[in-house]
Amino acid sequence: MTTQNVTVVGAGVMGRGIAYVSALAGFQTTLVDVSEDQLKSAYEYAEKTSQKGVDRGKLTEEERESLLHHLHTSTDLVEAAKSTDFVIEAVPEKRDLKKNVLETVATHAREDVIITSNTSTISPTELGSFTNNGERFAVMHFFNPVHRMKLVEIVRGLQTTDETVAIVKEVSEKMGKETVEVNEFPGFVTSRISALVGNEAFHMLQEGVASAEDIDKAIKLGLNYPMGPLELADLVGLDARLNNLKYLHEKLGEKYRPAPILEQLVKAGRLGRKTNHGVYKYED
Numbered sequence: 580m581t582t583q584n585v586t587v588v589g590a591g592v593m594g595r596g597i598a599y600v601s602a603l604a605g606f607q608t609t610l611v612d613v614s615e616d617q618l619k620s621a622y623e624y625a626e627k628t629s630q631k632g633v634d635r636g637k638l639t640e641e642e643r644e645s646l647l648h649h650l651h652t653s654t655d656l657v658e659a660a661k662s663t664d665f666v667i668e669a670v671p672e673k674r675d676l677k678k679n680v681l682e683t684v685a686t687h688a689r690e691d692v693i694i695t696s697n698t699s700t701i702s703p704t705e706l707g708s709f710t711n712n713g714e715r716f717a718v719m720h721f722f723n724p725v726h727r728m729k730l731v732e733i734v735r736g737l738q739t740t741d742e743t744v745a746i747v748k749e750v751s752e753k754m755g756k757e758t759v760e761v762n763e764f765p766g767f768v769t770s771r772i773s774a775l776v777g778n779e780a781f782h783m784l785q786e787g788v789a790s791a792e793d794i795d796k797a798i799k800l801g802l803n804y805p806m807g808p809l810e811l812a813d814l815v816g817l818d819a820r821l822n823n824l825k826y827l828h829e830k831l832g833e834k835y836r837p838a839p840i841l842e843q844l845v846k847a848g849r850l851g852r853k854t855n856h857g858v859y860k861y862e863d
């Protein structure tokens with residue numbers, strides 16, 4: 580069976596980006612969220628981002644029209660699950676929330692549907708167990724901003740089959756991505772390194788080693804990272820970053836204990852770009 584209908588669950592930072600590349604690749608894409616406002620803003624994001632693509636000569640007007648034509652939004656997960664071939668779950672990094680979404684999808688989708696999650700940290704074996712069909716489950720880990728970042732980490736759970744990995748790879752490549760295959764281990768490859776580097780930057784900020792701007796500048800110009808770790812944390816979302824660190828702390832030990840200043844920023848509602856204020860302030 581070839582994949583035609585893709586369902587993306589969660590229209591936040593990641594889900595809207597994934598739905599964008601999916602619709603651009605020609606999949607009939609349904610983006611599902613519990614919030615109408617999030618769906619509206621995700622559709623506007625697709626309109627604006629694709630318009631920028633046309634203005635910069637990266638997309639043709641026809642490609643933009645096709646993308647918007649292939650992108651649908653819905654608050655009805657049950658209906659979306661019934662007619663889908665391939666699911667990408669991108670709700671917040673909370674185990675019980677993901678469990679609930681994956682169980683709902685598995686109950687209403689056809690048995691041969693591939694179900695994936697964009698989790699940054701949670702075990703694919705455990706998430707797969709919520710679908711009752713671990714053989715057809717894998718983690719499909721995208722990066723932010725999805726339309727610009729080239730990689731998808733494909734992470735196998737205990738029962739994930741080679742056929743499932745091959746289908747996830749094919750869908751990723753159709754979305755214009757390169758893939759790596761990773762075996763199950765907390766934090767995979769990228770989240771494990773990124774969380775550690777980011778946490779160290781928050782510790783340095785708290786200790787007064789340098790200003791946020793100078794920490795980021797040092798890492799960009801001295802170590803050749805394309806973004807500073809504090810800028811990146813603002814882009815990822817400080818709440819998402821804190822959740823990842825808590826999980827890695829529990830699984831991998833002391834070196835992942837979240838820096839207190841990160842917890843304080845999240846408590847203050849400074850979540851990064853999505854709230855226009857994190858480590859840095861943003862105009863829009």
Ligand SMILES: NC(=O)c1ccc[n+]([C@@H]2O[C@H](COP(=O)([O-])OP(=O)(O)OC[C@H]3O[C@@H](n4cnc5c(N)ncnc54)[C@H](O)[C@@H]3O)[C@@H](O)[C@H]2O)c1
Pocket residue numbers: 588589590591592593594611612613614617669670671672673676680697698699700720721722723814815816819
């Ligand atoms: N932010 C990043 O840079 C990044 C990168 C890679 C992976 N991830 C992972 O992607 C996932 C999503 O992260 P995000 O940053 O996009 O989160 P987010 O908070 O920006 O968006 C989550 C969306 O899910 C929706 N939602 C909540 N409950 C729902 C439900 N029951 N059904 C449908 N929608 C629901 C929310 O309304 C929200 O729109 C997480 O697992 C995260 O770890 C995030």
